[in-house]
Amino acid sequence: MQMNYDLNKLSEKQEKTSTYTALKKLIQLIAHERKNLLMALMAILTNSTLNLLGPLIIGLTIDKYVQTKQYHGVLINAGILLAMYTAALGSSYMQTKLMGGVGQRMLFTLRNAIFNKLQQLPVDFFNSNKAGDLISRVNNDTDKLNQFFSQSLMQFIGNIATMTGAGIALLFIHYKLGVVALAPGVLILLFTSVVSPWVKRKNATNLKSVGGMSAEIQESLNNFKVIIAFNRRDYFRKRFDEANKDNYSTAIGAGLANNIFLPVYSFFSSIAQLLVLACGIYLISIGDFSIGLLVSYLSYATLFYNPLRQLAALWTSFQVAMAGWDRISQILSLESNLPTVQNALAEPEASLLEFRNVHFGYTADHEILHNISFKLERGKTYALVGPTGGGKTTTASLIARLYDPSRGTILLDGKDIRSYDPLERTKKIGFILQEPFLFTGTVKENILYGNELYLNHTSEQFEQVITDANLGGLLALFESGLETKVSSSGDSISLGQKQLIAFMRAVLRNPDLLILDEATANVDTITEKLLSDILDKLPQHTTRVIIAHRLNTIENADEIFFVNSGEVTRAGSLDDAVNMLLQGKRVS
Numbered sequence: 001m002q003m004n005y006d007l008n009k010l011s012e013k014q015e016k017t018s019t020y021t022a023l024k025k026l027i028q029l030i031a032h033e034r035k036n037l038l039m040a041l042m043a044i045l046t047n048s049t050l051n052l053l054g055p056l057i058i059g060l061t062i063d064k065y066v067q068t069k070q071y072h073g074v075l076i077n078a079g080i081l082l083a084m085y086t087a088a089l090g091s092s093y094m095q096t097k098l099m100g101g102v103g104q105r106m107l108f109t110l111r112n113a114i115f116n117k118l119q120q121l122p123v124d125f126f127n128s129n130k131a132g133d134l135i136s137r138v139n140n141d142t143d144k145l146n147q148f149f150s151q152s153l154m155q156f157i158g159n160i161a162t163m164t165g166a167g168i169a170l171l172f173i174h175y176k177l178g179v180v181a182l183a184p185g186v187l188i189l190l191f192t193s194v195v196s197p198w199v200k201r202k203n204a205t206n207l208k209s210v211g212g213m214s215a216e217i218q219e220s221l222n223n224f225k226v227i228i229a230f231n232r233r234d235y236f237r238k239r240f241d242e243a244n245k246d247n248y249s250t251a252i253g254a255g256l257a258n259n260i261f262l263p264v265y266s267f268f269s270s271i272a273q274l275l276v277l278a279c280g281i282y283l284i285s286i287g288d289f290s291i292g293l294l295v296s297y298l299s300y301a302t303l304f305y306n307p308l309r310q311l312a313a314l315w316t317s318f319q320v321a322m323a324g325w326d327r328i329s330q331i332l333s334l335e336s337n338l339p340t341v342q343n344a345l346a347e348p349e350a351s352l353l354e355f356r357n358v359h360f361g362y363t364a365d366h367e368i369l370h371n372i373s374f375k376l377e378r379g380k381t382y383a384l385v386g387p388t389g390g391g392k393t394t395t396a397s398l399i400a401r402l403y404d405p406s407r408g409t410i411l412l413d414g415k416d417i418r419s420y421d422p423l424e425r426t427k428k429i430g431f432i433l434q435e436p437f438l439f440t441g442t443v444k445e446n447i448l449y450g451n452e453l454y455l456n457h458t459s460e461q462f463e464q465v466i467t468d469a470n471l472g473g474l475l476a477l478f479e480s481g482l483e484t485k486v487s488s489s490g491d492s493i494s495l496g497q498k499q500l501i502a503f504m505r506a507v508l509r510n511p512d513l514l515i516l517d518e519a520t521a522n523v524d525t526i527t528e529k530l531l532s533d534i535l536d537k538l539p540q541h542t543t544r545v546i547i548a549h550r551l552n553t554i555e556n557a558d559e560i561f562f563v564n565s566g567e568v569t570r571a572g573s574l575d576d577a578v579n580m581l582l583q584g585k586r587v588s
């Protein structure tokens with residue numbers, strides 16, 4: 001089944017499932033923080049309760065002690081209030097400390113979860129998305145969520161608790177006045193529910209444009225040599241300028257949206273205070289209310305509307321976090337379209353590898369390989385030749401299961417290749433890519449990448465392994481041998497040397513099937529002869545698949561396949577292959 005991996009083109013159904021699946025994942029991620037969350041919750045509820053008791057004590061003090069001039073009682077209550085406010089300060093500090101830790105740990109776990117997910121996703125995913133945008137999701141979007149968790153969530157809960165308490169107090173002290181005082185709050189809730197989706201959309205657009213800008217930067221940094229060589233700085237500057245402008249205007253849009261809540265909330269809170277004051281004075285004048293109660297009442301109205309005003313800012317932070325979370329969840333909810341299938345029984349006396357009526361296209365609407373069938377036997381050398389774009393690399397990628405066929409089956413050792421665990425499969429199949437990829441480190445570290453066999457070898461033992469595998473001659477081509485430094489961009493060494501490292505890496509894994517995709521295209525003829533000797537001396541059972549444009553590299557092949565227009569045909573001898581190339585059915 002063709003799966004869509006382009007994060008910027010997910011269907012509505014995928015979006016919905018991703019929010020749900022990811023929410024479940026988020027809960028799993030913070031489940032072990034239950035104790036800390038509970039303690040923070042207790043601290044914030046204590047804080048709210050203490051703050052809520054304040055106005056009641058003040059009102060009582062005015063009515064009971066101030067109006068009767070019993071100043072001793074006033075002093076005692078002032079002392080109680082001071083103790084309560086100090087305890088409130090302590091609980092507030094506790095919750096900030098606890099939640100800061102929870103937020104940072106969540107950020108850490110979340111980034112790890114996304115990174116692990118990225119490691120499991122198939123090549124299709126990386127073909128469809130830009131690295132810069134993915135980096136922005138891992139760094140920027142997760143941080144938005146962390147900000148909400150560490151700074152806003154508990155305030156959010158605390159404010160809601162204070163508001164609820166203040167609301168109950170308002171209704172309890174004077175029911176009718178309470179209804180008047182709370183009426184503007186209902187309008188605020190209505191306004192919030194109408195405007196919130198728009199605010200979230202504005203923030204999502206802004207985060208997307210931050211991702212877009214990051215992708216532009218990454219592309220131009222990756223291609224800086226071509227940009228300088230072709231003097232295309234202006235072109236990239238223009239592209240970056242456009243991405244930056246887009247980011248600027250979406251940031252302004254998001255800023256405007258984010259700031260819409262505060263003034264509206266402030267306006268309605270002021271109206272509420274005015275209403276309470278006017279109605280309260282009227283009630284006092286008709287003897288239905290006391291001054292002390294009005295003071296308490298005004299304080300409770302403040303305790304109801306101040307958190308509401310703060311909720312405006314917190315709600316914005318929540319909307320930003322949710323927009324970030326959507327972008328994170330899109331990645332977390334993706335599943336690899338290369339699952340390991342169960343129950344495959346090996347066919348007896350099977351070839352090492354077999355393509356059975358295989359069809360494949362990178363996209364659903366464009367088939368690249370059409371109904372291909374061939375077998376590769378153990379210990380033989382095969383060559384794939386054919387014009388550029390004919391489908392050689394695609395065939396090799398299917399052999400290594402970088403992709404699955406859209407129809408047909410590929411059998412490895414008589415079993416569906418999809419039934420192998422990835423570790424088992426990569427042990428059996430070595431693939432030297434057209435563009436070798438190196439990691440920052442030494443030649444030794446790069447050769448040992450993904451190979452645990454020699455991890456505990458001393459330098460001497462490892463050098464012996466290299467000699468036994470006939471790789472000593474290649475290593476001599478590096479200035480400091482195994483310790484030669486390599487950077488991930490590979491700029492400190494030549495392209496040919498990069499290919500040699502990839503070659504040694506693959507050979508040392510001792511695979512049953514070794515695929516070389518133009519793996520010797522950038523080395524001189526003498527080194528190429530060296531590589532060819534090493535290939536000849538590989539263990540007898542090793543099968544080799546060589547893709548090459550230089551026909552001398554495939555002279556010794558046992559069988560040659562001609563790959564053109566997505567069809568693979570037996571070429572017979574080298575002369576036949578040359579004839580086919582010359583008459584060349586070109587790529588359609």
Ligand SMILES: Nc1ncnc2c1ncn2[C@@H]1O[C@H](COP(=O)(O)OP(=O)(O)OP(=O)(O)O)[C@@H](O)[C@H]1O
Pocket residue numbers: 127362363368386387388389390391392393394395563
């Ligand atoms: N990632 C991809 N997404 C979509 N189409 C692709 C992708 N990679 C290759 N193709 C298309 O598949 C076809 C076969 O490409 P492939 O790389 O297999 O050819 P090739 O024979 O290896 O060419 P070369 O000799 O240049 O390496 C080409 O038409 C190419 O445009």
